[in-house]
Amino acid sequence: MNGFHKSKLVAIAGGSGAGKSWLAGQLHNLLGEKAGRLSLDSFYRDWSHLPPSRRDRVNFDDPQAIEWPLVERALQNCKAGRALNVPRYDFSTHCRTNGLEAKHPRPVMLVEGLWLLRRPAVRRAFDLKIFIDCPEKLRLQRRLARDKAERGRSAPGVRRQFKATVAPMHRRHVAPQARWADVVLHQPYSDADIRQLHESLWLLLHSGSLLPAWMRETFRAELTALLKTKEKPA
Secondary structure, three states: OOOOOOOEEEEEEEOOOOOHHHHHHHHHHHHHHHEEEEEHHHHEOOOOOOOHHHHOOOOOOOHHHEOHHHHHHHHHHHHHOOOEEEEEEEOOOOEEEEEEEEEOOOOEEEEEEOOOOOOHHHHOOOOEEEEEEOOHHHHHHHHHHHHHHHOOOOHHHHHHHHHHHHHHHHHHHHHHHHHHOOEEEEOOOOHHHHHHHHHHHHHHHHHOOOOOHHHHHHHHHHHHHHHOOOOOOO
16 A cells, blocks of 8 residues: 555546656656656557557547556545556557556656546546646647657647647547546646645645645745746647
């Protein structure tokens, strides 16, 4: 059980290129060993049964591309402090690779993903729900940089996909999730956004005895400094 009874789960939702991974990384840096990370991207369905030409036609911006029962099971295990076996997903082939990645939950688990707040059964698992609102132009710039560098995609291909599926699916499935968030952050982050995030995180961490009262101002200052750091495209 890793010395604690269950994890506090923090959802970080938002569109492709909104900065979910960056925020999760900054919070992970701030919380150190108290925190772990999990990505909804690991739970894309395995499309190895399809030939490559058909895999390219799958709409990966539709929530049905995710294997949701596995997600629910993983979150339940996190909350119970149990170890997870997470699929490994290869975005260049749209297939799962051999073997599972063992993850050991930490007192705080930072979970990032496009549709974490959309399904009631998944949404209810989270102790804090964050949604990042980011302009479409900025999200496309970041998506171009990421997909070319990390996923072997061409710029024209990324632009076509963004126009054909990413943007319309964002409007249909991603943007409406803001209504269920405890905290909505607007990029670039304002002082008001940072104050709201600090208050929500502090309440979660202090109530769970993860940070003592005397650290409140130190935590606020460190969180502010991290979120004021220039964000890299991701």
